[in-house]
Amino acid sequence: MRRLRVLHVTANRWWTGSADPALDLARSLRDRGHTVHFACIRGDVLEGKVRAAGFPPVEVSLERTARPWRIAADVRRLRRFIGDEGIEVVHAHQSHDHWLAALALAGRGGILVRTAHHRRAVRGGAVSRWLFRRTAGVIAVSAGIAERLAALALAPGRVTVVAGAVDATRFAGPPDGRRVRAELGLGAGPVVGCVARLVPGRGHDVLVRAAALARARLPGLRVVLVGRGEGRPALEALVVGLGLRDSVVFAGYRGDDLAEVLAALDCFVLLGTGSEESCRAVLEAMAAGRPVVAARVGALAETVVDGETGWLVAPEPAVVAERLAAVLADPDAARRLGEAGRRRVEAVFTPERRAAAVEAVYARAGVRRGLFPPGDRSV
Incomplete structure (x- = not known):
């Protein structure tokens, strides 16, 4: 494919939701020879x-x-940057920056692409229909999102499903989970875990209640x-109320040693999708070789092959x-x-x-x- 000048835009400030996949994609496109810029909320x-990824943020x-x-x-700033840098593709990841990009590209050449995360x-x-119909390429990270986009009656071929991705080499090894087990005081017994923001809707409460029910068969x-997240106090209260104070560990945010944390688990559990539906946490657990128990909802059901790479279940304790x-x-x-x-x-x-x-979405949108x-053939 011809080398393109691409600007990724995400009105995000945290390392959640669309932020991680958007930056990972920008790196991958740069590695493939494209000139890539990145705009995000400053500070x-x-x-x-x-x-740190080598992208000076756009002003x-x-x-x-x-x-x-x-x-x-x-x-005005986006429009000026697009003109000065000869940007050919503006790729938006949030609704706010989608609108900004559409306005900045109005009346000039350029390809507007949106990922619905x-x-x-x-x-x-x-x-919403007006905005998406004026977007040359729309990417859905799951088939469920693509079905929702279908209600907007976009032109045939406008929507493409592009699933999430993870660098499996981060989890090669396998890493040794003994250090993390010792740090968290987990012992040698069965351990299950979840990596997700502690907010309502992620299924942490279901997992805690399930653990209370499973104690008779799995005493250790x-x-x-x-x-981390604003839901932690409510979860801590639930843990105490169920008498699980010595069974549930709140490990906080783990970044650099995530591979070791996953290696310490005998099974990974995720019972709800969050702000980014490509289910990155499940992909990371699979890359780490952990069996997965996941809710049969959203993109989780598209990611986990039931009975082959894990199990899909109703999110009920x-x-x-x-x-x-x-499993254990x-x-x-x-x-x-x-x-x-x-x-x-x-x-x-x-x-x-x-x-x-x-890249294929960009090429079709350009045509x-x-x-x-x-x-x-250059595209």
């Missing part, structure tokens, strides 16, 4: 990650605001909750408890599930595959906008 966590604010003069200033990104109504069971007991009772079967999960990640969910799929000639 917070994401800016530091962007700089825009991207702050969500109802003040029209600030929005107009961002549109969550179903909430797709709103009904005439305004420990549960590790990795992450009794159902989850039964499945955990079965057969370590050989659990190991086979984990190995199959890693093979699936290496075959289907690689950064290279995702970057190639996104659609008349910027690339049909059949041009």
Whole structure:
């Protein structure tokens, strides 16, 4: 494919939701020879990650605001940057930056692409329909999001499903989980865990209740909750109320040693999708060779192959408890599930595959906008 000048824009400040996959994609596209720029909200966590990745952040604010003069200033800055750098593709990842990019590109050549990272990104109504219909390429990170986009009646071929990705080499080894087990006081018994922000809707409460039910069959069971968030006090109260104070460990945020944390688990559990529906946490667990028990909801059901790389269950405490007991009772079967999960990640969910799929979206969008000639092999 011809080398393109691409600007990624995400009105995000935290290392959550679309931030990680957007930056990973930008790196992959740069590695494939494209000139890539990145714009994010300044002065917070994401800016530091962007700089560390070698992308000087674009001089825009991207702050969500109802003040029209600030929005107009961002549109002017983006428009000037697009012209000065000869940007050919503007790739938006949030609704706010989608609008800014559309306004900045108005009346000039350029390809506008949007990734919908969550179903909430797709709103009904005439305004949302107007914006998406003027977007040359739309990427959905799951088939469920693509189905929601179908309600906007976009032109045929406008929407492409491009699943998430993870660098499996981060989890090669396998790493040794003994250090983390010792640090967290987990002992040698069965350990299950979840990596997700501690917020409502992620299923932490279901997992804790399932652990309480499973204690009779798994008396030494420990549960590790990795992450932080405003839901922690309520979860801590639930743990105390169920008498699980000595069984549930709140491990906080883990970054550099995530591979070791996953290696310390006998089974990974995720019972709800979050702000980024490509289920990165599950992909990382699969890359680490962990068997997965996941809710049969959203993209989780598209990622985990039931009975082959893990198990899909109803997010109900009794159902989850039964499945955990079965998985932990057969370590050989659990190991086979984990190995199959890693093979699936290496075959289907690689950064290279995702970057190639996104390049194809850019190429089709360019042809659609008349910027690339049909059949041009350079795109």
